[in-house]
Amino acid sequence: MAEEMKSLTRAVIVEFDFAAFNGADALFETAKKVFAEHGVELTDKLEAMHLAGGSYQGAIAELYAALGKKGDAAKLAKEIDSAFKAELAAKAPSAVDAQFKGFVKALVDKGVKVIVDTRSPVDAIAAALSEFGEAVTVYAEPSLTYGSIKWDAWLRACRANHVHQSLTVAVTGSGFGVRAALVAGLSAVAVQGKRTAYQDFGGADAVVAKLDAKLVPEILRVLHIS
Numbered sequence: 001m002a003e004e005m006k007s008l009t010r011a012v013i014v015e016f017d018f019a020a021f022n023g024a025d026a027l028f029e030t031a032k033k034v035f036a037e038h039g040v041e042l043t044d045k046l047e048a049m050h051l052a053g054g055s056y057q058g059a060i061a062e063l064y065a066a067l068g069k070k071g072d073a074a075k076l077a078k079e080i081d082s083a084f085k086a087e088l089a090a091k092a093p094s095a096v097d098a099q100f101k102g103f104v105k106a107l108v109d110k111g112v113k114v115i116v117d118t119r120s121p122v123d124a125i126a127a128a129l130s131e132f133g134e135a136v137t138v139y140a141e142p143s144l145t146y147g148s149i150k151w152d153a154w155l156r157a158c159r160a161n162h163v164h165q166s167l168t169v170a171v172t173g174s175g176f177g178v179r180a181a182l183v184a185g186l187s188a189v190a191v192q193g194k195r196t197a198y199q200d201f202g203g204a205d206a207v208v209a210k211l212d213a214k215l216v217p218e219i220l221r222v223l224h225i226s
Contacts, residue, residue, distance in 0.1 A: 008164070009162075009164075010111070010112050010113070010167050010223040010225060011112060011113040011114070011158075011163040011167065011168040012107055012113070012114050012115065012168065012169045012171060012219060013115045013139075013154065013168060013170050013171065014114065014117060014171045014211075015117050015148070015170065015172045015173055015177055016092065016095070016116045016117055016118040016120075016125065017088055017092060017118050017173075018148065018172065018173025018174060018191075019171050019172055019173040019191040019211055020095045020096075020100050020191075020211050021091070021094075021095035023088065023092070023147075023173065024147055024173060024174070024193050024196055025193070025195055026087050026088070026091065027084050027146070027147055028042070028044075028047055028195060030080065030084045030087050031047070031051070031084075031146075033083070034076065034080050034083055040063075040064075040069065046066075046067075048198060051063060051146045052147050052148075052176065052196075052199070053145065053147060053148055053174070053199075054145070054146055055144055055145055056076075056077035056080055056144045057074050057077040057144070058073075059146050060073040060080075061073040081144060084119070085119055085120060088118070088119055088120035089121050092118065092120045092125065093120070093124040093125055093128055096125055096128035096129060099210070099211070099212045099213075101129070102212060103212050103216060104129065104136060105213075106216040107216055108135040108136065110216075110220060110225050112219075112220075112223065113136075113137070113161070113163060114132070114135065114136045114137070115136075115137050115139050115161050115163070116137070116138045116139065117139050117141045117149070117153075118138065118139070118141060119140075119142065119143060122138040122139070122140050125138050137161055139157055141156075145176075147173075147174055147176065148176035148177040148180065149172075149177060149180060150180050151180040151181070151183040151184040152184070153180070154170055154181050154184040154186055155184045155185075158184075158186070165184055165186045166185055167223070168186050168187070169186065169187045169189060169219050169223060170187070170189070171188075171189055171191070171215075171219075172188060172189075173192075173193065173196065174196045174199055175190070175196065175199030175200045175202075176199065177190065178200075178201055178204045179200070179203065182203045187205055187222045188203065188204050189204055189205050189206040189207070189208070189215060189218060189219060189222070190206070190207045191207075191210065191211050192207050192208070193209075205218060205221075206218040206219075
């Protein structure tokens with residue numbers, strides 16, 4: 001049984017937009033600008049109370065209701081999604097820097113499959129990681145969840161990339177992502193930023209301030225790789 005377990009693929013799925021790139025701040029600034037065009041002043045408190053972790057449309061409808069305002073939540077959701085993806089396309093590839101590559105290399109050198117999950121166009125990120133060949137896959141995630149992805153998205157990523165959730169660690173950028181990964185049967189580690197510090201990161205095997213190779217020993221421990 002031990003030999004069989006050693007032969008199974010261990011994997012890490014990185015929620016790139018919020019764990020490697022500072023998507024939490026980018027999304028807030030993007031949403032704030034779009035809301036302003038519709039006569040709503042988005043604040044940190046309103047984001048935390050009504051938007052974070054929810055589906056775009058449902059969360060926006062909740063926010064409108066709380067403010068006593070009327071608006072087309074579906075239309076606004078599409079606007080925020082489009083604007084945020086444009087922001088990611090322009091800026092997220094810059095997060096494939098020496099620090100991130102060092103993190104990836106340390107995993108690949110131990111035989112771990114790395115799946116980079118992103119809402120931005122995959123081509124630029126894939127090109128920046130091409131030196132790792134087939135050991136790294138860039139996976140397109142069309143999530144419409146504000147600031148994280150849901151449990152089914154983690155499972156989708158596992159199935160699309162032929163890895164089993166019980167042998168996979170999620171690297172997420174939010175407490176909501178931790179919870180979703182655990183519900184899906186993955187282990188989780190988290191990158192906690194100032195915007196997400198208020199969230200519940202309970203259940204994560206590690207919570208760090210930045211994503212770099214220093215996190216790898218903790219991931220290897222979770223994956224039972226020496």
